[in-house]
Amino acid sequence: MLNVIPTSFPTLLAELEVGQHLYWEVAGLKIHGQVFLTSWFVIAVLVLVSFIATRKVERVPSGFQNLMEYALEFIRDLAKNQIGEKEYRPWVPFVGTLFLFIFVSNWSGALVPWKLIHLPSGELAAPTNDINTTVALALLTSLAYFYAGFSKRGLGYFSRYIEPTPILLPINILEDFTKPLSLSFRLFGNILADELVVAVLVLLVPLFVPLPVMILGLFTSAIQALIFATLAAAYIGEAMEGHGAEEHE
Amino acid sequence: MTMLWLLATEESGFGINFDILETNLINLAIVIGVLVYFGKKFLGNTLMTRRDRIEEAIREAEGRKQEAAAALAEQQQNLAQAQAEAQRILETAQANAAKAREAVLAQAKTDVERMRAAAAQDLSAQQDRVLKELQQRVAELAVKKVQEQLPSRLTDDVQHRLVDKSIALLGG
Numbered sequence: 001m002l003n004v005i006p007t008s009f010p011t012l013l014a015e016l017e018v019g020q021h022l023y024w025e026v027a028g029l030k031i032h033g034q035v036f037l038t039s040w041f042v043i044a045v046l047v048l049v050s051f052i053a054t055r056k057v058e059r060v061p062s063g064f065q066n067l068m069e070y071a072l073e074f075i076r077d078l079a080k081n082q083i084g085e086k087e088y089r090p091w092v093p094f095v096g097t098l099f100l101f102i103f104v105s106n107w108s109g110a111l112v113p114w115k116l117i118h119l120p121s122g123e124l125a126a127p128t129n130d131i132n133t134t135v136a137l138a139l140l141t142s143l144a145y146f147y148a149g150f151s152k153r154g155l156g157y158f159s160r161y162i163e164p165t166p167i168l169l170p171i172n173i174l175e176d177f178t179k180p181l182s183l184s185f186r187l188f189g190n191i192l193a194d195e196l197v198v199a200v201l202v203l204l205v206p207l208f209v210p211l212p213v214m215i216l217g218l219f220t221s222a223i224q225a226l227i228f229a230t231l232a233a234a235y236i237g238e239a240m241e242g243h244g245a246e247e248h249e
Numbered sequence: 250m251t252m253l254w255l256l257a258t259e260e261s262g263f264g265i266n267f268d269i270l271e272t273n274l275i276n277l278a279i280v281i282g283v284l285v286y287f288g289k290k291f292l293g294n295t296l297m298t299r300r301d302r303i304e305e306a307i308r309e310a311e312g313r314k315q316e317a318a319a320a321l322a323e324q325q326q327n328l329a330q331a332q333a334e335a336q337r338i339l340e341t342a343q344a345n346a347a348k349a350r351e352a353v354l355a356q357a358k359t360d361v362e363r364m365r366a367a368a369a370q371d372l373s374a375q376q377d378r379v380l381k382e383l384q385q386r387v388a389e390l391a392v393k394k395v396q397e398q399l400p401s402r403l404t405d406d407v408q409h410r411l412v413d414k415s416i417a418l419l420g421g
Contacts, residue, residue, distance in 0.1 A: 059307065060300060060303055060304050060307060061299075061300060061303065062300060066296045066299060066300055067292070067296060069299075070295065070296060070299055110280075111277065111280065111281055111284070112277075113273065113274055113277050115266055115273060116265055116266055116267075116274075117263070117264075117265060117266070118263065118264040118265060118266040119263060120263065198273075202273045202276070206273070206275075206276075207275060207276065208276070208279075210273070210276050211276055211279060211280065214276060214277075214280045215280060215283070218280070218284065
C-alpha cells in the first residue's frame with residue numbers, strides 16, 4: 001500500500017512502515033493481527049474499568065464510579081441532544097460503545113508505548129488506525145440507523161428518500177453510501193495522519209519536537225471520537241424523525 | 250543503537266524493543282505526565298463538584314424524606330387524637346342518651362301517675378254529681394207523688410187527728 005519512506009532508505013536512522021500488517025489466517029481470511037491485539041487491549045481496558053467502577057456501587061459516587069458516571073452522563077446528554085428526549089434511551093448503549101471504544105482506541109494509540117513490543121511484521125497502533133476497524137464501525141452505524149428508521153416508521157421510512165422533493169431521490173440514496181464512507185474515512189484519516197506525523201517527527205527529531213503534535217493528536221483523537229459518536233447519534237435521530245415531517249424545536 | 254535497531258528489524262518473532270529513542274518513550278512519558286498533571290486537576294475538580302452536587306441532592310432528598318416522615322407522624326398523631334376525640338364524643342353522647350332516656354321515662358311515669366290520679370278524681374266527682382242528681386230526682390219524684398196522692402188521702406178526719414196529735418205533743 002503505502003510506503004512513506006522507502007525501504008531503500010539508508011538504514012542509518014530507522015524505518016517507518018505503513019501498510020505492513022501482521023497477517024493471521026483464519027478460515028481462509030487474512031486478518032490484521034496487530035489490530036486485533038490492540039482492540040483486545042482496548043476492550044479489556046473498557047471491561048476492566050467498567051468492572052472496577054461497578055464493583056462496589058456507592059450511593060455517593062467516588063473515584064472510578066464517579067468518573068464512569070460522569071462519562072455515562074456525558075454520553076447520555078450527547079445521545080439526548082442528537083436523538084431527542086423521547087427516543088434516545090435505547091440508543092445510549094450503542095452511541096456510548098462507539099464513543100468509548102473509539103476514544104480509548106485513539107488515546108491508547110497516542111499514549112501507550114506500543115513500539116516497545118516488536119512484532120514480526122507491522123506494528124501495534126490504535127485500532128482506529130486501520131481502515132477495517134473504522135469501516136466496521138461505520139457500517140454498524142448504517143445498520144443501526146436503518147434499523148432505527150424501520151422499527152420506528154415501518155415502510156414509511158422510504159418516504160424520506162423523496163423528501164423534500166422527488167428530484168432529490170438520487171442524492172438521498174447516495175447519502176446512504178456517503179454516510180458510512182465519510183464516517184470511516186474521517187476517523188481513519190485523522191488517526192492515521194496523526195500517528196504518521198508523530199512517527200515522522202520522532203524519526204527526524206526524536207526528542208521534544210514531537211511533543212506539540214502529540215498533544216494536538218490527543219486533542220484531535222478525542223474530538224474524532226466525539227464527532228463519530230455525535231454523527232452516529234444524529235443519523236439515528238434523523239432516520240427516526242424523518243425530514244422535517246415533525247418539528248422538533 | 251544501530252545494533253539494537255538491527256536486532257529489531259531482523260528479528261522475525263515477537264520481541265521487545267528497548268530503543269528508547271525509537272519507541273518514543275521520553276516524549277510519551279512527558280505527554281502522559283502533562284496529561285496526568287493537568288487532567289488530574291481538571292478532572293478532580295469536575296468530579297469533586299459532581300460528587301458534592303450529588304451529596305447535596307441526596308442530603309436534600311433525605312431532609313425532605315425526614316420532613317415528610319415527621320409530617321406523617323404528626324398527622325397520624327392528629328388522626329389518633331381525632332379518633333380518641335370521636336370516641337369520647339360518642340361515649341358522652343351515649344351517656345347523654347341514656348340519661349335522657351331515664352329522664353324521659355321518669356317523666357312519663359310521673360305523667361302517667363298524675364293523669365291516673367286526675368282521672369280517678371274526675372271519676373269520683375262525676376259519681377258524686379250523678380248521685381246528687383239522682384237523689385234530687387228521686388226526691389222530686391217522691392214529692393210529686395206525695396202531692397198527687399196527698400189530696401186524696403188527707404181527709405178532714407185525718408187532718409183533725411193529726412192536728413190533735415200535734416197539739417197533744419205541744420201540750421205534753
